[in-house]
Amino acid sequence: MRTLLRRLGFYLLAGFAAVTLNFFLARLLPGSALQNALAKLRGANLDPAAIRALEAQYGTGADHSLPSQYLTYLSGLLHGDLGLSTSQSAPVSSILGSTLPWTLGLVGTATALAFVVGTLAGIVVGWKRNGLLDGLLPAATFFQSVPYFILAFLVMMTLGYFGGFFPYQNGYDIGRHAHLTPGWNGPFVTSVIEHGTLPALTVVLASLAGWVIGMRNMMITTMDEDYVLVAAAKGLPQWRVAAVAARNAILPTISNFALSISLVVTGSLVTEIVFTYPGVGWQIYQAILTGDYPLLQGILLVVVFTVLAVNLVADLAYVALDPRARKEA
Amino acid sequence: MRALRSPKVLAGSALLLVLLLLAVVGPLIAPHSADWQADRTSGLPLAPSGRFWLGTDQQQHDLFSRLLTGGRDTLLISFLAGLFACALSVVVGVTAGFVGGLVDDLLSALANIFLALPGLLILMVIMKPLPPSETSDPLLIGSVIALTAWAWGARVLRAQTLALRAADYVEAARVIGERTWRIILFEVVPNLLPILASAFIFTVIYGIGTYTALAWLGVISPASVTWGTVLNEAQSSGAAVNGYWWWYLPPALAVALVGIALALVNFGIDEVINPRLTSARTGRARGVVFRLGLTPVLKSAAPGPAAAPSNPVPLKEAQP
Numbered sequence: 001m002r003t004l005l006r007r008l009g010f011y012l013l014a015g016f017a018a019v020t021l022n023f024f025l026a027r028l029l030p031g032s033a034l035q036n037a038l039a040k041l042r043g044a045n046l047d048p049a050a051i052r053a054l055e056a057q058y059g060t061g062a063d064h065s066l067p068s069q070y071l072t073y074l075s076g077l078l079h080g081d082l083g084l085s086t087s088q089s090a091p092v093s094s095i096l097g098s099t100l101p102w103t104l105g106l107v108g109t110a111t112a113l114a115f116v117v118g119t120l121a122g123i124v125v126g127w128k129r130n131g132l133l134d135g136l137l138p139a140a141t142f143f144q145s146v147p148y149f150i151l152a153f154l155v156m157m158t159l160g161y162f163g164g165f166f167p168y169q170n171g172y173d174i175g176r177h178a179h180l181t182p183g184w185n186g187p188f189v190t191s192v193i194e195h196g197t198l199p200a201l202t203v204v205l206a207s208l209a210g211w212v213i214g215m216r217n218m219m220i221t222t223m224d225e226d227y228v229l230v231a232a233a234k235g236l237p238q239w240r241v242a243a244v245a246a247r248n249a250i251l252p253t254i255s256n257f258a259l260s261i262s263l264v265v266t267g268s269l270v271t272e273i274v275f276t277y278p279g280v281g282w283q284i285y286q287a288i289l290t291g292d293y294p295l296l297q298g299i300l301l302v303v304v305f306t307v308l309a310v311n312l313v314a315d316l317a318y319v320a321l322d323p324r325a326r327k328e329a
Numbered sequence: 330m331r332a333l334r335s336p337k338v339l340a341g342s343a344l345l346l347v348l349l350l351l352a353v354v355g356p357l358i359a360p361h362s363a364d365w366q367a368d369r370t371s372g373l374p375l376a377p378s379g380r381f382w383l384g385t386d387q388q389q390h391d392l393f394s395r396l397l398t399g400g401r402d403t404l405l406i407s408f409l410a411g412l413f414a415c416a417l418s419v420v421v422g423v424t425a426g427f428v429g430g431l432v433d434d435l436l437s438a439l440a441n442i443f444l445a446l447p448g449l450l451i452l453m454v455i456m457k458p459l460p461p462s463e464t465s466d467p468l469l470i471g472s473v474i475a476l477t478a479w480a481w482g483a484r485v486l487r488a489q490t491l492a493l494r495a496a497d498y499v500e501a502a503r504v505i506g507e508r509t510w511r512i513i514l515f516e517v518v519p520n521l522l523p524i525l526a527s528a529f530i531f532t533v534i535y536g537i538g539t540y541t542a543l544a545w546l547g548v549i550s551p552a553s554v555t556w557g558t559v560l561n562e563a564q565s566s567g568a569a570v571n572g573y574w575w576w577y578l579p580p581a582l583a584v585a586l587v588g589i590a591l592a593l594v595n596f597g598i599d600e601v602i603n604p605r606l607t608s609a610r611t612g613r614a615r616g617v618v619f620r621l622g623l624t625p626v627l628k629s630a631a632p633g634p635a636a637a638p639s640n641p642v643p644l645k646e647a648q649p
Contacts, residue, residue: 150585153581
């Protein structure tokens with residue numbers, strides 16, 4: 001219980017730090033650049049009240065003091081108000097509301113798939129050390145060391161453009177001959193799955209190797225422990241001995257999952273841009289092109305909180321799985 | 330240097346050396362300057378040919394020359410980012426691990442927060458408004474990227490420092506009355522070097538990915554041509570949709586090659602730090618049969634003159 005409270009305290013602190021950082025990032029921008037952004041903002045198709053709200057958000061227009069600006073910002077956040085997008089003249093929260101499901105569906109599925117498959121494969125590769133699979137490890141290095149968007153380019157080129165196996169653009173068929181109505185109907189869902197295949201494959205390929213190698217290495221280290229030897233000496237069948245080792249080897253993998261989730265999420269967002277997938281990543285690209293700071297910062301905040309939430313879940317799983325974590329400190 | 334005997338490390342370092350060499354001399358041996366344009370009237374990219382080995386882009390720049398010139402800044406910035414991030418992680422990690430107590434708690438919390446923050450997104454927000462005069466400064470860009478990259482190394486180094494602090498020889502040095510800075514510098518840090526090397530490589534891979542991504546998305550506009558800017562131009566001209574593969578495939582592959590070279594070296598370092606991880610197929614443990622509870626021994630080990638004193642008889646299988 002104490003451990004849990006400690007961890008919860010950390011997440012509160014981290015969330016607060018992220019919010020504060022987000023608030024000050026805009027104020028740390030060089031003055032001329034900020035004016036630049038605000039000039040765009042004034043030219044945007046917004047009503048005066050909205051512009052005043054944005055000026056208050058960036059601390060330029062109204063002559064409020066910094067602490068009062070900060071408090072206004074915090075209370076806005078607590079009400080789910082992330083500001084107004086300057087390029088799309090809509091609240092950031094509603095833009096995120098329409099794009100987040102795409103990203104959650106794509107990244108969530110791909111990451112979960114990669115983690116489960118990678119961990120299972122890692123157990124097998126580690127257990128059968130001199131098996132054929134071990135020879136594949138250098139190939140895994142390739143996927144581990146190539147940045148997500150480069151891998152996305154390669155996947156798009158080989159399987160999409162030249163191979164023609166899957167569509168490599170947009171989230172669903174929006175061609176001239178497509179008659180799809182978004183919603184829960186057969187043709188639309190099929191189209192979404194088809195279009196999601198290559199981006200998901202990229203994310204899986206890029207993150208899979210990390211889980212396999214991490215799990216294999218932990219498996220090999222764990223197999224030298226005495227309790228595994230005892231399990232084998234008791235005459236347990238092979239797979240149960242492997243299970244004893246795997247259960248212990250999986251613990252560090254869970255904390256690794258928490259550590260690398262922010263890299264995986266960032267990489268997936270960038271992958272969306274390559275495939276012009278209509279998720280949050282594509283909005284990031286639009287925001288960069290148009291210099292839309294409120295949108296960019298809103299996305300940043302949402303991503304940070306998603307990552308923190310995943311970390312919290314991983315922490316809870318760790319405490320549930322490892323009795324030592326409950327006793328410690 | 331046992332690491333040098335691993336074929337992975339050898340292949341990786343050779344590849345890395347070639348790439349670094351190309352980055353240094355690339356701009357000199359390129360057939361044209363990066364800004365040279367073949368023909369200003371045509372607006373169509375030319376496919377690779379005898380005249381232009383990698384074709385041209387929409388402005389008729391020679392892409393082979395751009396590939397050769399583009400490596401310099403890309404590699405310089407990613408290695409600078411790796412260096413700065415490593416320096417930061419040594420300071421934070423070793424301090425946290427060695428001092429302990431409240432300092433440790435605070436620094437660890439800081440590192441964990443930085444680990445959870447999506448570095449690339451923060452860099453976008455920070456760098457987008459910077460004027461071109463600042464985004465073209467490799468030192469500045471390298472150090473800003475390093476600010477988002479140090480936390481992982483700090484965490485690993487802290488864990489290792491914690492383990493070393495309790496080691497007998499560090500305890501002995503303290504009992505003799507060595508000063509703390511001397512213990513840290515001469516007893517602890519040398520034993521962190523393999524982990525530090527691994528963290529450095531990891532950070533350089535992160536650095537090259539991040540820098541190229543930033544340039545590709547048009548967040549920063551470097552003074553010179555880099556692999557990222559070529560990708561950016563290709564992206565905004567829709568090269569992928571139009572099938573101009575020669576435009577963005579070579580720089581993408583170049584970035585991938587750097588990553589692979591570094592990862593191969595890292596693979597070797599991992600096996601030196603923890604010899605048990607050696608692959609039974611490709612590594613030094615080729616031909617060894619691993620069986621649970623038994624110490625693996627080479628079955629066919631010929632008792633050569635070097636191996637003779639320690640292992641005179643080729644054992645079939647050792648008893649536990």
